Amino acid sequence: MDCLNCTSKNCRTTEACHAQKFDAAELVQTYHLPENVKIIQAAARLVDNGRAGTLSRLQEVIEFSGSMNFKRIGIAYCYGMEAEAALITTIFRESGFKLYPVSCTTGGFKQSEINTASKIDKVSCNPLAQASQLNNESVDFTLTIGLCLGHDILFNQYINSYTSTLVVKDRVHDHNPLAAFSVPNEIN
Numbered sequence: 587m588d589c590l591n592c593t594s595k596n597c598r599t600t601e602a603c604h605a606q607k608f609d610a611a612e613l614v615q616t617y618h619l620p621e622n623v624k625i626i627q628a629a630a631r632l633v634d635n636g637r638a639g640t641l642s643r644l645q646e647v648i649e650f651s652g653s654m655n656f657k658r659i660g661i662a663y664c665y666g667m668e669a670e671a672a673l674i675t676t677i678f679r680e681s682g683f684k685l686y687p688v689s690c691t692t693g694g695f696k697q698s699e700i701n702t703a704s705k706i707d708k709v710s711c712n713p714l715a716q717a718s719q720l721n722n723e724s725v726d727f728t729l730t731i732g733l734c735l736g737h738d739i740l741f742n743q744y745i746n747s748y749t750s751t752l753v754v755k756d757r758v759h760d761h762n763p764l765a766a767f768s769v770p771n772e773i774n
């Protein structure tokens with residue numbers, strides 16, 4: 587399947603695609619599982635009936651969390667974004683949620699402890715500890731804020747709760763990866 591080079595775009599008129607390798611009927615059944623119905627309907631309420639484009643992502647996650655009846659929200663944040671994590675935590679708390687913000691430095695592990703190729707004894711990012719802490723806090727939902735590439739993969743692999751990225755880290759482009767396209771010759 588190569589959707590970018592497809593000229594028919596049949597799927598956008600609700601037609602099946604000759605290249606698809608998934609079992610459509612099985613997926614519809616999976617959508618209809620009670621736990622997935624809840625997510626799909628909460629997501630739809632954010633955009634249906636003319637609402638698409640009216641909410642910021644932050645507004646969306648707050649409303650989504652309410653729709654999903656989440657009570658305990660984890661914030662897995664990069665310590666470089668602590669001020670922003672604090673603001674986000676305050677906003678959620680004011681909306682009635684219980685917040686569990688956990689810094690990437692939790693555990694105080696040395697870089698040399700977790701990376702056998704490193705001789706650096708300064709504190710390390712520790713996505714496994716972030717995930718473990720939040721799993722033990724029994725959070726319903728976790729937002730990640732600025733986790734490093736790679737650390738985000740490990741965090742997502744080990745966290746047990748529903749998880750969504752609120753802020754993606756891009757140190758060059760003020761945390762907006764798409765801004766790379768506006769810099770001549772950066773993307774070749």
Ligand code: SF4
Nearest residue numbers: 589592595596597603
């Ligand atoms: S019709 Fe198939 S190949 Fe074309 S855009 Fe849709 S899914 Fe992709």
